[in-house]
Amino acid sequence: MKGRVNRDRLIAFLMLLPSIVLVFIFVYVFIGQTTYTSLTDSNAVQQLSRAQANFVGFQQYNSLFTNPLDYRFRMDLVNTVFFTVLFIAMCLGVGIGLAILLDQKVKGEGTLRTIFLFPMALSFVVTGVVWKWLFNPTYGINQLPTYFGLPPAQFRWFISEEKVLVFNWQNLPYIIAIIALGFVIFFAMRAWVRRRSTVGALLTALALLLMAWITFGGPSNLNGLPIPEYYGFNLALIAIVIAAGWQMSGYTMAMYLAGLRGISEDLREAARVDGASEVGVYRHVVLPLLAPITLSAIIILGHISLKIFDLVYVMGGGDNLYIDMPSINMWFTTFRAGDFAKGAAIAIIMLVMVAVVIVPYLISNLRKENEL
Amino acid sequence: MKKWFAVLAVVVLALVISGVAMAQDAPSGELEIFSWWTGGGEAAGLDALIAKFAELYPDVSVVNAAVAGGSGVNARAVLTTRMLGGDPPDTFQVHAGEELNAVWVAAHAVEPLNSIYEANGWMEQFPQGLLDLLTDAEGNIYAVPVNIHRSNVMWYIPANLEQWGVTVPTSWDEFVNETCPALQAAGVTPLAVGENWTQVHLWESVALGVLGTDAYNGLWNGTTSWTSPEVQGVFDTFLKVIACTNDDRNALPWQDASKMVTDGTAAFNIMGDWAAGYFLVDLALEPGTGFAWAPSPGTEGNFMMLSDSFALPVGAPNPAAANAWLSFVGTGEAQDLFNPVKGSLPANTTADIGNSELYNAYFQSAYEDWTSNAIVGSLAHGLVAPPAFSNSFGPALASLIDSGDIPSTTASLAQLAIQTGMND
Known part of the structure; x- marks a missing residue:
C-alpha cells in the first residue's frame, strides 16, 4: 500500500x-x-555594443523618486493610486447593484446577464477606441444635452487639464505619516473599546511616538526632491475610470451574482421571520456573507488597474500625462529612450505594488486550504 | 525516420552550398526589409520599390518585415530586441540623424556605406547640406535616405484668410500680437494643433522662427544654452502660441488638426508636408486654391528636414542582397517610384522632379526651397537629438503647458541635454 x-x-x-x-x-x-x-546602468547602446552593464546599486530607484527629470514617474504613481481606488469603487458599486437587481427574479435574467457581461469579452483596445470617440469633448457625449435644448456640456474628459486635491510631493512623507497616525489611533481606540488593553496600550504608545516624530519634523528628512512638484487628482482620469469600469463591472456583477446564489434561501427566510425588512435582509445578512467575494473582486480588479496599459495607451496616444500610467512610462523608457535599467526599475516597482495587493490574499488562501 | 534525416541533411547542405556559391556573383536568397511602413502611401511606396527591385534581381526573394503602429516606436522595440538577440534583418528603416547615430552608430551596430555612395556617384548627387547631416565626425555615412520631408510648413486656405481679413504672418511676434487676436475676434481658432508629438512639432518651428538658423542648430551642438534668455524667450512665445490653439488638442491625431483648417474652424496648421498628401488624396483638394502653404512664421529661407533612410546592420544574413537594395533605393529612378506615392521629396537630385505627373505643385515648390534654403534638422522626428532626449522632451512640454513655469522647464532640459550626452 x-x-x-x-x-x-x-x-x-x-x-x-x-x-x-x-x-x-x-x-x-x-x-x-x-x-x-x-540595479545596473544598462541601456540600448551599451547592450548593442556588447559591453558589460555596470552595477550601480539603487541609483535608478533613487533617480525615479528624487530626480526632477523623472517627474513623469511620480505623476504616474499618483495617477495609479487615484485610478485604482476609483476603478475598484465603481466596479464594486455597479457590480453589486446590478447583481442585486438581477437577483430579484426579473424576467429575461439570462439575457440581461449576458448583456452586462458582454463588455468583458472585448479587448481594452476596443473599449479605448470606442470611449475615445464618446468622450471627444467637441462631438462626443458632451453633445447629449443639446438634444434637450440645453447647451453642450463643457467637461473635457480625458484631455482635461484640471486637477483637484493638489499637494506638493515634498510633503508626501508628512501626508503618509498623518494618514498612518489616523489608522493607528483608530485601531488603538477600537482595542480599548473591546477591552484588549495590552494591544491598546501598545498602539497608543505607537501613536504617541508617531506624533512626536511628526512634530519634530521627522518626515521631512525622508524627502529627497530638491524643488516643489505639485500633483493631484487629474480629472481626466474620470474618463478612464468610466471606460475601464464599464468593461469590468459586468464581471464583478457575475462574481456577486454567484455569491448571492450561494446564500441559502433559509437564511433570508429566517431573517424575514425575525421581522427584518427587505433592506435589512441585505444589510445584515446578505452583504456580510458577500465579504469574501468583495475581497476576491478587489484583488482581481486591483491587479488589473495597477498593470493597465492598452486602454490608456489607446485613449491618450501615449504622451497624455494627465492619464499616464507606470506601464506606459516603462514601455517608453525602455524602448523609446533605450534606458533598459530605468525601465526595469519601473517594472520592479510595479511588481511590488501588485505583490502588496496579491501576496496577503495568496497567504490567507493557502492557510484556509491547510485548515480544510 | 533515418531516411528522412538523410534527405533533409542533403537538402540543407545543397541550399547552403548554393547560397554560398551564388553570393559571390549576383545576389540571391532572402532579403528581409524591416520598416514601419504598413499603411497608406508609405506601404504603397514600399511595395512599388520592392516590385521594381524584384524585377532587377529576380533571384532575391524579398521579405517585407514591417511592424505597425506608434510612429515607429513598436518597430524600434522589435528591432532592438532582434539586434540584441543576434538576429538582425538585412536592412532596416531609420530616421536619418541622431536617431541613427546616437544608438546604432554609437553601438557599432551598423556598417558604414561610403563605398556604396562612391560607387554610385551619390556624393555629387545628394545635396551637400544633407550629406553634412548624415556624415559623422570620422567622415562615415551610415544610411541611404529615400525621401525628404519638410517639417516647417504652415497650411491654410487662401479664400478663408481673405474672408477673415488676415494675411499669412511672417514672424511669431506678428502671429501672437496681430493675427491671433484678429482671428479670435472672428470666432476662429487661429492655429490648429493635435496631440503631444504635434506640439513638439510646433515647438521646433517656433524655436527656429524665434532663434534663427545658427542659434537653433546651437541647441543641438551645445553652443546655445538651454537656460539662456533667448531660449527662455522661445518657450515664452510657445506658450503664447499654445494659447492661440484649440483646447481639445490632446484628443486629436494630426489629421484631425489639419482637417480643422479645411473645415474652416481653424485658420492655420503647422504640420510636416505629409499633410499635402492628406489634403490631396484623402480630402481631394486642389493645391494653391483648395489649400496653400508657407514656411512657418520666421523660418523663411530655412528647410527643416527629416528623412527616412535605410541602414545596413552589422551581421546582416545576406549583405550582398542588402547592398543591392541600398544601391537601388538611393538612385533617382527608385526615388521617383517611391516618393510620388508616399508624398515626399526625393533626396537624390537626379530624380525627375520637374515631371509634374509625378510631383505636384506643392513638391515642385518645396524642391526649390530644398535646393536653395539653409537645411536644418527636426527634433520631433529624430534628426537632431538622441531618442533619450526626445523621449523626455514631449512630457516636458506637456508639463510646461500645465504649469507655465519656464525657468524650471529650461533648467531640467539643460540637465537632460547633459544626461543624454547631447552636447558632447
Missing part, C-alpha cells in the same frame, strides 16, 4: 515537473534578471 502511495507521488511530481521548471525559468528567473538589470 505504502509503495503505491509513493509511486503516485512520484508520478504526480514527474507530471508537474515540466511546468515547475518552465514557471521557474520564465517567471522567477526573469524577475531576477529584471531586478538585476534595474
Whole structure:
C-alpha cells in the first residue's frame, strides 16, 4: 500500500515537473534578471555594443523618486493610486447593484446577464477606441444635452487639464505619516473599546511616538526632491475610470451574482421571520456573507488597474500625462529612450505594488486550504 | 525516420552550398526589409520599390518585415530586441540623424556605406547640406535616405484668410500680437494643433522662427544654452502660441488638426508636408486654391528636414542582397517610384522632379526651397537629438503647458541635454 502511495507521488511530481521548471525559468528567473538589470546602468547602446552593464546599486530607484527629470514617474504613481481606488469603487458599486437587481427574479435574467457581461469579452483596445470617440469633448457625449435644448456640456474628459486635491510631493512623507497616525489611533481606540488593553496600550504608545516624530519634523528628512512638484487628482482620469469600469463591472456583477446564489434561501427566510425588512435582509445578512467575494473582486480588479496599459495607451496616444500610467512610462523608457535599467526599475516597482495587493490574499488562501 | 534525416541533411547542405556559391556573383536568397511602413502611401511606396527591385534581381526573394503602429516606436522595440538577440534583418528603416547615430552608430551596430555612395556617384548627387547631416565626425555615412520631408510648413486656405481679413504672418511676434487676436475676434481658432508629438512639432518651428538658423542648430551642438534668455524667450512665445490653439488638442491625431483648417474652424496648421498628401488624396483638394502653404512664421529661407533612410546592420544574413537594395533605393529612378506615392521629396537630385505627373505643385515648390534654403534638422522626428532626449522632451512640454513655469522647464532640459550626452 505504502509503495503505491509513493509511486503516485512520484508520478504526480514527474507530471508537474515540466511546468515547475518552465514557471521557474520564465517567471522567477526573469524577475531576477529584471531586478538585476534595474540595479545596473544598462541601456540600448551599451547592450548593442556588447559591453558589460555596470552595477550601480539603487541609483535608478533613487533617480525615479528624487530626480526632477523623472517627474513623469511620480505623476504616474499618483495617477495609479487615484485610478485604482476609483476603478475598484465603481466596479464594486455597479457590480453589486446590478447583481442585486438581477437577483430579484426579473424576467429575461439570462439575457440581461449576458448583456452586462458582454463588455468583458472585448479587448481594452476596443473599449479605448470606442470611449475615445464618446468622450471627444467637441462631438462626443458632451453633445447629449443639446438634444434637450440645453447647451453642450463643457467637461473635457480625458484631455482635461484640471486637477483637484493638489499637494506638493515634498510633503508626501508628512501626508503618509498623518494618514498612518489616523489608522493607528483608530485601531488603538477600537482595542480599548473591546477591552484588549495590552494591544491598546501598545498602539497608543505607537501613536504617541508617531506624533512626536511628526512634530519634530521627522518626515521631512525622508524627502529627497530638491524643488516643489505639485500633483493631484487629474480629472481626466474620470474618463478612464468610466471606460475601464464599464468593461469590468459586468464581471464583478457575475462574481456577486454567484455569491448571492450561494446564500441559502433559509437564511433570508429566517431573517424575514425575525421581522427584518427587505433592506435589512441585505444589510445584515446578505452583504456580510458577500465579504469574501468583495475581497476576491478587489484583488482581481486591483491587479488589473495597477498593470493597465492598452486602454490608456489607446485613449491618450501615449504622451497624455494627465492619464499616464507606470506601464506606459516603462514601455517608453525602455524602448523609446533605450534606458533598459530605468525601465526595469519601473517594472520592479510595479511588481511590488501588485505583490502588496496579491501576496496577503495568496497567504490567507493557502492557510484556509491547510485548515480544510 | 533515418531516411528522412538523410534527405533533409542533403537538402540543407545543397541550399547552403548554393547560397554560398551564388553570393559571390549576383545576389540571391532572402532579403528581409524591416520598416514601419504598413499603411497608406508609405506601404504603397514600399511595395512599388520592392516590385521594381524584384524585377532587377529576380533571384532575391524579398521579405517585407514591417511592424505597425506608434510612429515607429513598436518597430524600434522589435528591432532592438532582434539586434540584441543576434538576429538582425538585412536592412532596416531609420530616421536619418541622431536617431541613427546616437544608438546604432554609437553601438557599432551598423556598417558604414561610403563605398556604396562612391560607387554610385551619390556624393555629387545628394545635396551637400544633407550629406553634412548624415556624415559623422570620422567622415562615415551610415544610411541611404529615400525621401525628404519638410517639417516647417504652415497650411491654410487662401479664400478663408481673405474672408477673415488676415494675411499669412511672417514672424511669431506678428502671429501672437496681430493675427491671433484678429482671428479670435472672428470666432476662429487661429492655429490648429493635435496631440503631444504635434506640439513638439510646433515647438521646433517656433524655436527656429524665434532663434534663427545658427542659434537653433546651437541647441543641438551645445553652443546655445538651454537656460539662456533667448531660449527662455522661445518657450515664452510657445506658450503664447499654445494659447492661440484649440483646447481639445490632446484628443486629436494630426489629421484631425489639419482637417480643422479645411473645415474652416481653424485658420492655420503647422504640420510636416505629409499633410499635402492628406489634403490631396484623402480630402481631394486642389493645391494653391483648395489649400496653400508657407514656411512657418520666421523660418523663411530655412528647410527643416527629416528623412527616412535605410541602414545596413552589422551581421546582416545576406549583405550582398542588402547592398543591392541600398544601391537601388538611393538612385533617382527608385526615388521617383517611391516618393510620388508616399508624398515626399526625393533626396537624390537626379530624380525627375520637374515631371509634374509625378510631383505636384506643392513638391515642385518645396524642391526649390530644398535646393536653395539653409537645411536644418527636426527634433520631433529624430534628426537632431538622441531618442533619450526626445523621449523626455514631449512630457516636458506637456508639463510646461500645465504649469507655465519656464525657468524650471529650461533648467531640467539643460540637465537632460547633459544626461543624454547631447552636447558632447
